[in-house]
Amino acid sequence: MKVLRSALALLLCVLLLCGTAGAALAEGTRPYLIDARVGELTVSLRAYSDSYEGNLFLSLSDLAQALRGTEKQFRVDYQSGGSDGELWRITTGEPAPKDEAKKDTTNFAISYLSLKRNRLFVDDGERRYYSYRSDDRELYLSLADVQLLLDLTIRFDGAGQLRIDPTQPFAPDLYELKQEDYFGAFNAVLVGDADTGEVLFSHNRAWRYPIASLSKLMTYLLLAEAIEDGEIDAQAEVTISTKAARLSWSADGVVSLSPGDRIPLEELMQAMMLASSNECALALAEYAEGSEEDFVARMNERAAELGLLSARFYTPHGLPSYSESSLPGKRQNSMSAMDLFRLSAYLLEKAPEVTEMTGLQFVHLSKLGFTTANSNPLVFNMPGVNGLKTGSTNRAGYCVVASLPVTVNGETHTIVAVVLGAETAELRGQAGEILLRYARAYYEENGFGPKG
Numbered sequence: 001m002k003v004l005r006s007a008l009a010l011l012l013c014v015l016l017l018c019g020t021a022g023a024a025l026a027e028g029t030r031p032y033l034i035d036a037r038v039g040e041l042t043v044s045l046r047a048y049s050d051s052y053e054g055n056l057f058l059s060l061s062d063l064a065q066a067l068r069g070t071e072k073q074f075r076v077d078y079q080s081g082g083s084d085g086e087l088w089r090i091t092t093g094e095p096a097p098k099d100e101a102k103k104d105t106t107n108f109a110i111s112y113l114s115l116k117r118n119r120l121f122v123d124d125g126e127r128r129y130y131s132y133r134s135d136d137r138e139l140y141l142s143l144a145d146v147q148l149l150l151d152l153t154i155r156f157d158g159a160g161q162l163r164i165d166p167t168q169p170f171a172p173d174l175y176e177l178k179q180e181d182y183f184g185a186f187n188a189v190l191v192g193d194a195d196t197g198e199v200l201f202s203h204n205r206a207w208r209y210p211i212a213s214l215s216k217l218m219t220y221l222l223l224a225e226a227i228e229d230g231e232i233d234a235q236a237e238v239t240i241s242t243k244a245a246r247l248s249w250s251a252d253g254v255v256s257l258s259p260g261d262r263i264p265l266e267e268l269m270q271a272m273m274l275a276s277s278n279e280c281a282l283a284l285a286e287y288a289e290g291s292e293e294d295f296v297a298r299m300n301e302r303a304a305e306l307g308l309l310s311a312r313f314y315t316p317h318g319l320p321s322y323s324e325s326s327l328p329g330k331r332q333n334s335m336s337a338m339d340l341f342r343l344s345a346y347l348l349e350k351a352p353e354v355t356e357m358t359g360l361q362f363v364h365l366s367k368l369g370f371t372t373a374n375s376n377p378l379v380f381n382m383p384g385v386n387g388l389k390t391g392s393t394n395r396a397g398y399c400v401v402a403s404l405p406v407t408v409n410g411e412t413h414t415i416v417a418v419v420l421g422a423e424t425a426e427l428r429g430q431a432g433e434i435l436l437r438y439a440r441a442y443y444e445e446n447g448f449g450p451k452g
Contacts, residue, residue: 048140057131059140065099074091090123118133142426191436208312211340215333216389222302224347257279265287310338340401377429378432408447
């Protein structure tokens with residue numbers, strides 16, 4: 001009897017939880033109203049919480065209404081939903097058409113839009129923020145991205161009401177964010193001056209973590225050094241091996257290749273760095289050293305020469321490699337955030353031309369018959385960012401190394417930010433931009449070099 005009662009109790013709990021979860025899910029697919037204050041004006045904004053309470057997304061058209069007449073006023077227009085996906089355009093400095101209509105939050109469901117399914121333009125430039133849209137073509141951006149996009153500050157007051165300050169530029173304090181455990185969502189982060197080696201801020205910088213396609217920074221460095229030493233020809237055409245072609249046909253392939261194809265080395269390097277093509281990285285490694293194994297050995301040797309003691313490379317592209325064993329281990333290229341910062345600083349010093357490639361937003365590779373957007377969203381979202389590389393695997397999470405030249409009193413240094421193990425691509429972009437903004441503001445106020 002006791003067993004029967006326990007079983008019934010367990011069944012009741014399961015039914016209650018399933019019912020609650022179903023209700024929460026149904027409710028979570030629709031927007032709701034949240035109060036916000038702009039100066040002395042209180043307004044209602046349509047909002048959406050993605051999966052968890054507090055992961056807030058705001059309606060851009062409602063925000064445009066709230067900011068009418070302020071220095072951050074803007075208008076947002078839906079332009080098309082054709083073959084290129086949904087398209088919205090924001091015009092800054094222009095007031096939104098006044099709209100007195102009551103906001104409807106009951107009839108419209110929310111759907112997620114990836115970067116491939118929506119395009120957002122601000123004035124004349126494209127931005128790469130992840131978003132949601134409702135059935136009535138309302139676009140929702142996360143609270144963090146809204147502040148980054150419009151360069152304004154939004155806070156919660158003690159009553160849970162949003163306070164929007166259009167006069168206060170977005171300037172987060174990294175140490176306050178650390179106190180709030182913002183960086184707990186990442187394996188490691190770091191930002192500093194690549195020219196002096198100064199680290200302004202870091203979290204878990206000495207621990208080694210999987211780095212996925214950030215490995216291609218070392219691959220690029222070895223290729224650049226081989227070109228400089230005359231070991232390989234920058235104008236050469238690389239013959240594609242069967243191994244590289246097979247990788248291109250796999251789930252990890254980016255660019256379609258066939259055995260015997262002859263592709264300009266420069267196109268392979270651009271595809272590797274902008275589209276993060278694994279097959280192109282493999283083809284380049286085979287060309288430079290004769291085999292993938294010899295190239296990987298050289299990667300590890302060069303890392304040791306540069307003092308990057310945390311570096312472990314198993315592949316030239318960053319995909320996992322399985323050990324040859326009856327119980328094979330899934331091995332991942334790995335490095336610490338500090339060593340990635342050092343590697344990036346060295347690459348920028350020895351092969352500064354890399355940013356001519358990694359700073360591009362789009363590139364068309366004619367011989368490959370391939371057009372691609374840069375995988376680094378910061379090249380789109382933050383003016384001046386000129387590199388360097390993104391990466392992701394299931395184990396590594398979402399990673400980025402971003403570079404931004406900053407000029408203070410006629411002197412230009414390059415800031416480098418490292419983000420490892422972000423839970424989502426959205427968080428990777430947000431954190432990278434936050435780190436770079438913090439460092440830029442710091443150096444603009446304090447200048448470069450040792451302080452006091």
